[in-house]
Amino acid sequence: MSDNFVLAVHGGAFMNPRDYSQQTNFIENCLKSGWRDLKGGQSALEAVVQAVVKMEDSALFIAGKGAGPNSEGDYELDASLMEGESGKAGAIAAVRGIKNPIIAARTVMEKTPHVLLAGLGAERFLSEQGLEQVKDPAHYFTPSHTENQVIPPTALSSSHGTVGAVALDRDGNLAAATSTGGLVGKRAGRVGDSPIIGAATWADRNLAVSTTGYGEYFMRAVAAYDVLARCLYGGKALEVSVSDVLDGIRDAGGWGGLIALNRKGEVCLDYRCAGMHRGFVRHDGAIHARSLPDI
16 A cells, blocks of 8 residues: 555636635545545545535535536536546436435446436436435525526626546545536536546546536547546657646636646646646645635
8 A cells, every 4th residue: 555645626616816815725624534544545536526525515616516507407416536546437418306416426337237327217216216306406405606686698608616636645546526517507407527537527546537618629629538548649748648638628618627637646737728726746645725826
């Protein structure tokens, strides 16, 4: 068992800068908790799931409890999860009534032969599996970032707060997880990149990636996998690969960011927008967390 382990998280990219100290402080505490667990031998898979669960439950980000309604007033949630060593993955899309979408994605991965379940069929399956349900969505979902606000259609593309995590455990295993409520006010049935393996989430024996931003552009770019391809087949450094992928998304008219972590423990947190809630911690316990300035 190695002494090298890393946890990195993001709470979403954004286009509207303001005081995000509450989100940054939360990320710091999330990393402290994750550091203790990884130091104690927790698996990378468990680490990313627990980190995302904490962010889903916080209501500080547009995921889980913090999700906003779609154009019809419903709360449709997406999530995906991938384990690097086994190559197993699970995802859910356009699912309503689930407290923790990332646990739902894990249930798909561990309890079915499938990778992605969506809509009513996914909801029935998850209910059969006994996952915690949201009985009163209008009162449960209380996003602090949209409380008492009316979000105009012109602002939809800048109202995104996907959460995600990547981890390297002491056994050298990697994992990645991503969860979102999607674009606030989105068209009912719209699914972005967050539940798409290779677009928002990727993990293998070389690299783990989680993305955030305007999902359609990340889907078209197959962004998460493209970072791996540039590293593995192009021989590029991690930071260069991440930068090139994000530059391409920006040049196509999109925006957002991503976090990436390789088997060596090298981590990159980058974005092409006003900022991204993000942070990481290595085995030495030093916490790095920001929303606006680079780290």
